[in-house]
Amino acid sequence: MVLALVRRRPKQLAIAALIVVLAIVPFLGNAYYTSVLIIIGINAMVAVGLCLLMGYTGQVSLGHAAFYGLGAYISAVLSRTYHVNPWLAMLAAVVATTAFAFAVGFPIFRLRGNYLAMATLGLGIILWILFREVDSITGGPSGLSGVPYLSIAGFNFSSDFRFYYLVWGFCIAIMVISESIVASRMGRAMRAVHGSESAAQSLGVNAAVVKVKVLALSAAYAAVAGSLFTYYLTFVSPQPFDFLFSVQLVVMAVVGGLASIWGAVFGAGAIRVLSEVLHPFGELDVVVFGLLLMVVMILTPQGLVRGIADLWHRFVSVRLAPTR
Amino acid sequence: MGAIYAVVGLGFTIIYTVTGVINFAQGEFVMLGGMVSFSLITALGLPLPLAFVLTVVLVTLVGVALNLLTIRPARQASNISLIIITIGAALFIRAIAGLGWGKNAQPVPPFTGSETIGFLGAYVRIQSLWVIGITVLLVLLVYLLLNRTLVGKSLKAAAINSRAASLVGIDARTMSLVSFALAASTGAIAGMVIAPISFASYDMGVMLGLKGFVAAAMGGFTGIWGVLLGGMGLGLAESLAAGYVSSAYKDAIAMVFLFAVLLINSRNLAGEEKR
Numbered sequence: 001m002v003l004a005l006v007r008r009r010p011k012q013l014a015i016a017a018l019i020v021v022l023a024i025v026p027f028l029g030n031a032y033y034t035s036v037l038i039i040i041g042i043n044a045m046v047a048v049g050l051c052l053l054m055g056y057t058g059q060v061s062l063g064h065a066a067f068y069g070l071g072a073y074i075s076a077v078l079s080r081t082y083h084v085n086p087w088l089a090m091l092a093a094v095v096a097t098t099a100f101a102f103a104v105g106f107p108i109f110r111l112r113g114n115y116l117a118m119a120t121l122g123l124g125i126i127l128w129i130l131f132r133e134v135d136s137i138t139g140g141p142s143g144l145s146g147v148p149y150l151s152i153a154g155f156n157f158s159s160d161f162r163f164y165y166l167v168w169g170f171c172i173a174i175m176v177i178s179e180s181i182v183a184s185r186m187g188r189a190m191r192a193v194h195g196s197e198s199a200a201q202s203l204g205v206n207a208a209v210v211k212v213k214v215l216a217l218s219a220a221y222a223a224v225a226g227s228l229f230t231y232y233l234t235f236v237s238p239q240p241f242d243f244l245f246s247v248q249l250v251v252m253a254v255v256g257g258l259a260s261i262w263g264a265v266f267g268a269g270a271i272r273v274l275s276e277v278l279h280p281f282g283e284l285d286v287v288v289f290g291l292l293l294m295v296v297m298i299l300t301p302q303g304l305v306r307g308i309a310d311l312w313h314r315f316v317s318v319r320l321a322p323t324r
Numbered sequence: 325m326g327a328i329y330a331v332v333g334l335g336f337t338i339i340y341t342v343t344g345v346i347n348f349a350q351g352e353f354v355m356l357g358g359m360v361s362f363s364l365i366t367a368l369g370l371p372l373p374l375a376f377v378l379t380v381v382l383v384t385l386v387g388v389a390l391n392l393l394t395i396r397p398a399r400q401a402s403n404i405s406l407i408i409i410t411i412g413a414a415l416f417i418r419a420i421a422g423l424g425w426g427k428n429a430q431p432v433p434p435f436t437g438s439e440t441i442g443f444l445g446a447y448v449r450i451q452s453l454w455v456i457g458i459t460v461l462l463v464l465l466v467y468l469l470l471n472r473t474l475v476g477k478s479l480k481a482a483a484i485n486s487r488a489a490s491l492v493g494i495d496a497r498t499m500s501l502v503s504f505a506l507a508a509s510t511g512a513i514a515g516m517v518i519a520p521i522s523f524a525s526y527d528m529g530v531m532l533g534l535k536g537f538v539a540a541a542m543g544g545f546t547g548i549w550g551v552l553l554g555g556m557g558l559g560l561a562e563s564l565a566a567g568y569v570s571s572a573y574k575d576a577i578a579m580v581f582l583f584a585v586l587l588i589n590s591r592n593l594a595g596e597e598k599r
Contacts, residue, residue: 289419
């Protein structure tokens with residue numbers, strides 16, 4: 001009976017289970033778990049965007065930390081320096097980052113494969129240098145502190161407990177939106193572009209526009225996440241937006257199975273937990289990330305979660321197959 | 325510096341023309357060259373020529389291992405997967421180096437004396453002359469290797485058409501291996517000659533690798549001379565920018581160059597990818 005349900009509605013069950021678990025965690029009263037899960041939720045939003053871009057549309061980006069950082073900095077500067085309402089600042093950050101992605105998207109997507117990877121990497125590094133060097137606006141390497149909290153009608157999102165629900169609210173919204181995009185006409189166009197750009201073109205899909213739109217969408221997600229990150233820490237500095245974070249995002253998407261939104265969230269969680277566990281031992285976490293990237297890409301090009309999911313499907317169908 | 329970018333770019337070009345892979349770990353070969361020679365010279369007290377040869381051998385072995393363990397099993401994978409694999413390798417090598425050697429930049433003694441000499445009204449460090457001399461020598465050697473020996477000709481054949489090459493008995497896998505070995509050894513030499521000037525540190529590979537790539541891209545990934553010009557041009561542009569604008573934006577110059585080259589050439593490059 002339970003197994004039958006698992007077989008017929010695996011996704012709905014998983015969503016329900018996830019929401020229940022997530023809702024309970026803060027009540028365990030362990031502040032550490034709550035704060036780790038907040039960061040996971042924030043990273044997951046960026047990873048979901050990257051998964052739409054890399055997994056579904058087949059376009060690599062090694063500079064996604066740039067969009068994340070841009071969102072964070074715009075929110076921080078507007079709300080702290082110019083005293084704009086934090087929500088409005090966040091909206092402005094998302095709009096500006098999306099516009100930026102549109103602007104760079106058209107020239108960048110004239111490149112493919114290797115060259116696209118390099119161009120996005122260069123983009124990430126240029127923005128990172130700007131965050132660090134334009135002292136008068138960004139506060140330079142030491143960053144900006146005193147970013148205000150988010151609040152709704154006097155209700156401050158100042159404690160981890162409150163912020164946790166805000167972050168996961170946004171994260172689940174982003175997951176639901178992404179799932180429905182993947183299932184839509186747009187999602188089919190994305191997969192067509194991934195499969196073969198020329199074939200997609202001949203069927204009337206404007207590949208260039210599809211790619212730029214997906215980039216802009218993922219940049220918007222990254223800006224939401226970046227803004228929430230700043231409002232959570234009430235502080236912003238260049239360090240979290242470096243090349244290593246761009247690569248970490250790729251690791252999350254790869255571990256999660258590239259073309260799977262759930263996988264991306266799982267990947268974000270797994271990578272974060274790994275680095276929490278391993279970081280005390282120096283840079284051991286980076287060693288493991290490197291190994292993971294190599295091993296996963298060599299053994300299961302579709303990613304870990306997909307590989308495990310395939311095994312699970314085989315297991316379930318063997319158990320439930322009517323015996324003849 | 326331009327000469328170093330050229331040598332690093334040479335490594336990119338060799339691997340790219342033979343295998344079509346952009347090897348993100350190229351900068352890590354350079355870092356290993358610097359760090360290994362630091363250990364051999366300073367910690368073990370080996371004489372310079374011996375340390376030089378040993379370093380090249382060790383780093384070349386790393387390049388061979390990288391090829392055998394990661395590129396060969398994943399040969400069927402797409403370009404994107406291969407890029408991600410080499411990024412993973414770069415992270416792995418860098419982090420191990422950070423754990424093993426610590427995070428401090430290590431001073432490496434220069435090959436001969438640390439004083440500067442006057443030359444045409446400018447003062448240059450003797451080590452800089454070593455850098456330029458070794459670069460020229462290395463470029464000549466690689467040129468001769470590619471154009472005058474059987475191995476070089478096989479490499480070129482495998483690069484042009486690996487199936488046709490295999491028909492005349494050239495094993496593409498071996499050639500891929502040779503290209504990694506060659507790139508690793510040139511990277512190691514670059515690391516060794518630059519370390520006395522810039523210090524050796526576990527994270528020196530990132531920027532050097534990127535700039536080497538820019539040099540290679542400016543040269544169009546085609547030949548040795550293009551890379552040489554690209555590297556020199558980049559080095560010149562950087563020092564001009566550092567002098568006239570601000571040294572803080574020195575690294576950004578390379579990235580702006582990267583964009584310019586990629587976008588100007590995007591039609592050619594896109595065409596090449598489809599091949």
